[in-house]
Amino acid sequence: xxxxxxxxxxxxxxxxxxxxxxxxxxxxxxxxxxxxxxxxxxxxxxxxxxxxxxxxxxxxxxxxxxxxxxxxxxxxxxxxxxxxxxxxxxxxxxxxxxxxxxxxxxxxxxxxxxxxxxxxxxxxxxxxxxxxxxxxxxxxxxxxxxxxxxxxxxxxxxxxxxxxxxxxxxxxxxxxxxxxxxxxxxxxxxxxxxxxxxxxxxxxxxxxxxxxxxxxxxxxxxxxxxxxxxxxxxxxxxxxxxxxxxxxxxxxxxxxxxxxxxxxxxxxxxxxxxxxxxxxxxxxxxxxxxxxxxxxxxxxxxxxxxxxxxxxxxxxxxxxxxxxxxxxxxxxxxxxxxxxxxxxxxxxxxxxxxxxxxx
Amino acid sequence: xxxxxxxxxxxxxxxxxxxxxxxxxxxxxxxxxxxxxxxxxxxxxxxxxxxxxxxxxxxxxxxxxxxxxxxxxxxxxxxxxxxxxxxxxxxxxxxxxxxxxxxxxxxxxxxxxxxxxxxxxxxxxxxxxxxxxxxxxxxxxxxxxxxxxxxxxxxxxxxxxxxxxxxxxxxxxxxxxxxxxxxxxxxxxxxxxxxxxxxxxxxxxxxxxxxxxxxxxxxxxxxxxxxxxxxxxxxxxxxxxxxxxxxxxxxxxxxxxxxxxxxxxxxxxxxxxxxxxxxxxxxxxxxxxxxxxxxxxxxxxxxxxxxxxxxxxxxxxxxxxxxxxxxxxxxxxxxxxxxxxxxxxxxxxxxxxxxxxxx
Numbered sequence: 001x002x003x004x005x006x007x008x009x010x011x012x013x014x015x016x017x018x019x020x021x022x023x024x025x026x027x028x029x030x031x032x033x034x035x036x037x038x039x040x041x042x043x044x045x046x047x048x049x050x051x052x053x054x055x056x057x058x059x060x061x062x063x064x065x066x067x068x069x070x071x072x073x074x075x076x077x078x079x080x081x082x083x084x085x086x087x088x089x090x091x092x093x094x095x096x097x098x099x100x101x102x103x104x105x106x107x108x109x110x111x112x113x114x115x116x117x118x119x120x121x122x123x124x125x126x127x128x129x130x131x132x133x134x135x136x137x138x139x140x141x142x143x144x145x146x147x148x149x150x151x152x153x154x155x156x157x158x159x160x161x162x163x164x165x166x167x168x169x170x171x172x173x174x175x176x177x178x179x180x181x182x183x184x185x186x187x188x189x190x191x192x193x194x195x196x197x198x199x200x201x202x203x204x205x206x207x208x209x210x211x212x213x214x215x216x217x218x219x220x221x222x223x224x225x226x227x228x229x230x231x232x233x234x235x236x237x238x239x240x241x242x243x244x245x246x247x248x249x250x251x252x253x254x255x256x257x258x259x260x261x262x263x264x265x266x267x268x269x270x271x272x273x274x275x276x277x278x279x280x281x282x283x284x285x286x287x288x289x290x291x292x293x294x295x296x297x298x299x300x301x302x303x304x305x306x307x308x309x310x311x312x313x314x315x316x317x318x319x320x321x322x323x324x325x326x327x328x329x330x331x332x333x334x335x336x337x338x339x340x341x342x343x344x345x346x347x348x349x350x351x352x353x354x355x356x357x358x359x
Numbered sequence: 360x361x362x363x364x365x366x367x368x369x370x371x372x373x374x375x376x377x378x379x380x381x382x383x384x385x386x387x388x389x390x391x392x393x394x395x396x397x398x399x400x401x402x403x404x405x406x407x408x409x410x411x412x413x414x415x416x417x418x419x420x421x422x423x424x425x426x427x428x429x430x431x432x433x434x435x436x437x438x439x440x441x442x443x444x445x446x447x448x449x450x451x452x453x454x455x456x457x458x459x460x461x462x463x464x465x466x467x468x469x470x471x472x473x474x475x476x477x478x479x480x481x482x483x484x485x486x487x488x489x490x491x492x493x494x495x496x497x498x499x500x501x502x503x504x505x506x507x508x509x510x511x512x513x514x515x516x517x518x519x520x521x522x523x524x525x526x527x528x529x530x531x532x533x534x535x536x537x538x539x540x541x542x543x544x545x546x547x548x549x550x551x552x553x554x555x556x557x558x559x560x561x562x563x564x565x566x567x568x569x570x571x572x573x574x575x576x577x578x579x580x581x582x583x584x585x586x587x588x589x590x591x592x593x594x595x596x597x598x599x600x601x602x603x604x605x606x607x608x609x610x611x612x613x614x615x616x617x618x619x620x621x622x623x624x625x626x627x628x629x630x631x632x633x634x635x636x637x638x639x640x641x642x643x644x645x646x647x648x649x650x651x652x653x654x655x656x657x658x659x660x661x662x663x664x665x666x667x668x669x670x671x672x673x674x675x676x677x678x679x680x681x682x683x684x685x686x687x688x689x690x691x692x693x694x695x696x697x698x699x700x701x702x703x704x705x706x707x708x709x710x711x712x713x714x715x716x717x718x
Contacts, residue, residue, distance in 0.1 A: 181558035199540035199558035202579030202688035220561030229588035265557045329561035
């Protein structure tokens with residue numbers, strides 16, 4: 001049966017469904033623990049956490065669940081400040097600052113998002129979460145060995161076959177094959193052609209053929225149909241983000257929630273205007289305007305220096321056009337329910353599909 | 360079983376697999392008839408045919424097969440010549456003409472591709488092919504009624520939910536849900552955000568939910584895994600183009616064939632630089648250069664006036680960088696074999712997948 005996937009067995013979880021790590025305005029501990037308690041694999045997006053906060057969140061998770069969970073980190077390189085790109089970005093965002101009555105920062109040289117470091121590695125080895133996953137890069141093989149040595153399953157995102165092969169060579173246990181449909185940041189690190197983005201249906205079989213490690217599919221998976229499809233394509237498990245955004249445990253803003261409740265397939269596009277890296281989010285006045293002519297932006301995460309004040313204003317004013325509402329191309333299939341109800345519904349949909357002969 | 364799909368029954372074909380209509384340098388009669396004889400639905404791309412040639416190709420098809428086949432037409436509007444866009448396009452292509460020693464046409468006001476017309480409609484009603492499919496638009500409801508009245512199944516391409524609904528309202532029997540992964544021209548006609556392109560995995564379930572007519576999935580389907588996936592997503596059949604490009608019956612150039620034999624997932628991008636409409640093809644020096652800064656181009660099919668001389672030169676010189684090699688994101692899974700061997704392999708892969716309990 002589909003539940004006896006290699007990924008599920010390896011993680012010791014009942015259903016091979018990962019709730020994708022997401023960074024919202026508040027920590028996702030309630031959601032992630034509910035997913036793990038319901039037999040999936042809950043995740044926390046830890047990229048922006050200090051070592052202290054990371055320790056605190058792990059303690060909260062362990063208090064709320066005895067089941068396996070996943071912690072996700074970013075592996076971007078530290079950006080170089082480029083005065084020309086900075087100047088260009090200032091000119092592009094200036095009309096928004098003026099219209100909203102905000103003070104334009106002097107420049108975008110400060111960094112908001114720290115990258116993975118030894119302090120976090122040491123804490124993980126001490127705390128032994130079931131899985132640690134990486135985005136935006138290939139983890140250092142020495143770090144991979146240390147994590148695996150501690151009994152932690154190591155996962156990382158690939159958006160192309162080439163990236164999947166790089167990750168396997170670095171020793172990861174699980175490649176998360178992220179298709180074009182996925183909401184949020186593209187994990188690309190070798191291949192960064194944002195327009196080339198490989199759709200999930202084309203990516204998963206090619207990645208499955210290319211690597212021997214476990215493959216988890218992500219991007220556009222919204223219900224049991226998507227799960228069965230990804231299993232047929234060769235995935236050992238699925239990684240679903242958007243579907244969990246409307247769970248009752250998810251600390252999402254009303255504006256974001258309401259946008260999801262009326263979402264359509266065409267809502268989103270890839271934009272670098274939030275962070276400097278391509279990210280799938282709802283099209284807004286801000287992201288559409290800044291996509292004109294395809295300018296280059298300050299490197300991730302420098303662009304946050306210019307975009308975050310606009311976002312904070314949008315959140316305070318409940319103004320959708322100046323927020324960053326991250327979601328994928330299948331958001332229109334979202335429903336509001338608890339994480340446990342969602343997991344149960346997914347499992348039932350899969351069972352119904354695989355037991356009918358109609359496929 | 361999967362073979363008893365509503366689409367297969369409706370068309371009277373053994374396997375619900377459509378060989379997508381494609382336009383190569385020579386007619387695809389040998390390929391299309393072989394596909395139909397093997398139990399699939401062979402197609403001819405008739406967009407560029409005169410009424411006379413159309414009649415001739417139908418006669419050839421009927422000589423080679425008694426099985427159902429499909430004829431495909433374009434439904435673009437007649438373009439308006441825009442002197443400013445023309446001037447801009449001339450400037451963009453000029454360096455290529457200079458480098459290749461070609462004479463730049465005076466302008467791009469001539470049209471190469473005719474659109475659907477009464478002469479073709481009358482011939483179809485007289486000849487009654489099993490299916491007629493449309494790309495680039497919504498067929499006139501009166502034409503749809505006439506075709507259906509003659510016993511012809513009518514299909515048309517949608518790239519978004521909105522387009523699928525428009526097509527259903529016009530009376531089509533079959534919506535071809537074309538995902539982002541698909542090689543060749545995107546069929547978009549209401550929604551033309553080329554960057555928003557919905558991946559097949561996200562598009563098919565949303566279209567299936569939105570319309571009551573039959574849904575055939577296209578884009579990135581390369582083998583039995585893709586077929587089972589699309590059936591799970593809600594499709595009644597599949598539409599596969601790239602997979603048939605390396606069939607022994609396909610009249611493809613050596614350069615195109617060899618590119619497919621070493622294809623990778625990242626090879627392609629969408630380019631308007633060939634025809635004026637977004638089209639997925641192998642990235643070349645020409646298409647990459649003309650994508651810089653995302654310029655607008657003369658409307659379809661006017662841009663062919665500037666791109667065709669470059670293509671003809673590329674073909675004559677067997678120079679890949681100046682040809683238009685159309686294929687999708689799963690081309691790396693292509694194998695060289697006969698159409699019958701391909702159909703048999705697909706059927707076996709599907710049967711093997713659905714009879715194992717591992718999904």
